[in-house]
Amino acid sequence: MMPEIIECEEFEELSVRVSALLEDGELRLDERITTKGYLAAAMKGGQITLRATKYVGTIPLTSEISVRVKPRATIANLSYMLVRSGIIPTAISGFSRGYLPRFTAADNVEKIYGRSLIDGAKLIAKRGFMKEYIRPPNPSPWRGRLLASDTIRRHTAKGVRYRHEFDHSTLSPSTIENIALKAALYQTKRWFHENDRRNPIIGEAKAILHDLWPVADWKGRRSDLVSRLAQRIRTLSPQLPHYRDPLWASLLILQSTLPEVGFDGFVRLDSLIVDISSVFEAYLRKELADKLRPHGYTVEDGNKVPAPFFIDARIFTVHPDIVIKKDGKIVALLDAKYKPDPKEQDRYEVLSFMDAMGVSIGGFVCPAIENDTSRYLGETASGKRLVSLRHDLSVADPVVESDRFAQNVLRMLAGDRTFI
Template sequence: MTLEVIECEEFKELSLRLGSLMENGELKIDERIASKGYLTATMAGGQIAFRTTRFVGTIPVTSKLAIKVTPRTSIANLTYMLVRSGVIPSAISGFSKGYMPRFVAAANVEKIYGRSLLDGAKSIAKRGFMKAYVKNANAPPWRGRFMASETVKRHASKGIRYRHEFDHSTLSATVIENISLKEALKQVRRWHLANDKKNPIVKEIDALLHDLWSVADWDGRRTDLLSELSQKVRSIPPQLAHYRDPLWAAFLILQSLLPEVNFDGFVKLDSLIIDVSKVFEAFIRRELTDRLWKQGYIVEDGNKRPGNFFVDGGGFTVHPDIVIRKDGAIVALLDAKYKTDPKEQDRYEVLSFMDAMNVAVGGFVCPANGVDTSRYLGSTATGKKMFGLRYDLASHDADAEAQRFSENVITMITGSHDFV
């Protein structure tokens, strides 16, 4: 069955005929996305209008139809942003899409692909783990298939008598494919025991590892295992197609990698659903944290350390995305807006943050739109100075762009208007 994929940009609307969403006379929306908020739907005139939200990725709607939501901003490397931000994307287990065979080192890959690996390994266990003839490292003497050519080459040709070569092998499940699945499952188990030990996936992995008891543990170097796995995973025969997706998941987990999500390719993995707004905010904060400390600035997440809206308490708080301190005092506030142009309400929000936290300098961080540049917006009657800063997500030199942006932030703090 061919899956139809329709492309749509973030925060856009897409109308589909009701008939295209019907199966056996019933309207069936994929259960994996029905309650996740990835899409909103309204019905009018025999059509269903789907509105994409802040999430990007390939989202299944029915068994025959998926919507590929693309970022509204040009992004050179979304995976790099994702890794730097530390935001964990959602993976739709059981729904795969193609990725380019290019990867980026990342943390928390066990959480992202652990379920996919486990479900795939369970499916393999039901069908039976593959076996192959494996040479016995400690073969008993005088047993197995006599190898005349090896005997001549190694012994008889050298005048050695009474010594023979035998090929002694056994049919075993201890093959690279099964070893890799077992090692990756053990890694996912360790991650959850350290970070989320109450997760039911731990018991599921324990049960599956029991089924893998006959597969020996890998006692060599991890690099050697990965080298052998990389060869196997690219040439899986059709009769073992059920091994393909779990082995790719194991390959990423064992190396702590994420696929490059910007482009489609042939590597089949779970479709990653990414909240780009949240990634953009955390990414900007991470880049500033790593660069401004050299000048004595400390960058904080105002969502984790909110300020009081009223000086006498009252229970109301403000949550700026980025709080910048120096020598213990707040010197600037920034709000990350993943949109090309902030609205009037956004300006009021930032001004309320600045007023509540008694800060004279603040503004927005928005993706570059090809027209506006970082600039001074103006000053209020009470002396609050507001700036609009731009970050070029389409830049192919990520380090240079991060450095340019951090210099503009310092320019803003010091009161200069000479942005680069």
């Protein structure tokens, strides 16, 4: 039975009756949620009030009730933003949600879906690997199951009436499902060995691969394996439900793809929880860096290289999200704000960044909601010019929107007060 889904938007409050969260008379929330801060909880008037924080996605509260947190801004392609930003979403292993079969290429799928693959493969190993009758490539005579009808049919089709030959197959675990599982495990183990050698997933993958030694390695093209696996998943026997999730994880890993996060459909995969504000910030920085490089500018993350707030003390530092340089000198600052409009405190914060880093041009980047447009805010008495730029996340073509955003940044750097 599918869990009940309660929908809300980021930073929105919702009330849940206590009885819905009781299991055997005790209040039990999924520990993966309570320890990560995906939702803030408080008790009010006999009800538990939950407040969505900066995360979006389908978040399980118990086995029977979940909360789907939607982004405040309409985002046409969240998976594309994830890939471009490099931000790793959290995959809650064992809790699935639906996706349409739309995928986006990524280079860190092993980190996201590796745990799901390992856990699913462990369950398969515990229950036993599936087998089917397979014709071996170099069969030994007089072994396996006699398939007289198949042999006769094959030769009759060629006009051969008599043939001194027996056709046979052998019960083997070298099915496409197990071969793909083995290939995905090898790829996951290799990725973690290269990027995170201390992760226990490496040892777990080795143990499962040891159990898979009777399964043949795939010798053909990777694309052929992916194609055959996709066909077999859709026709998987109802008697093998424990194979379905790890095979979908294998398909994603072998293709190096992420599911299209913003859509719901019939493909069941681990629920992804996304820190949308961090994705927005990193995505803008990546896009701007690529677009401004041909114009002689470099774009850096001020959070990684903070600047001192005071010139005579380094106790306090400033951390602008986007630092724009030319010829090694800082020329402008931008702060990504995933909110409809910056507040007064936000303006003071950016002005303090500009003062500390000695620049006269700066501003905000916010998602465009409805008819919001980029605009010039004004100039302070000390000569600091502040702008408010918008980036539309709801457009069908994010590349075109990134080009427009970069053009507005170039206008800001040139001192223009009008934007497109």
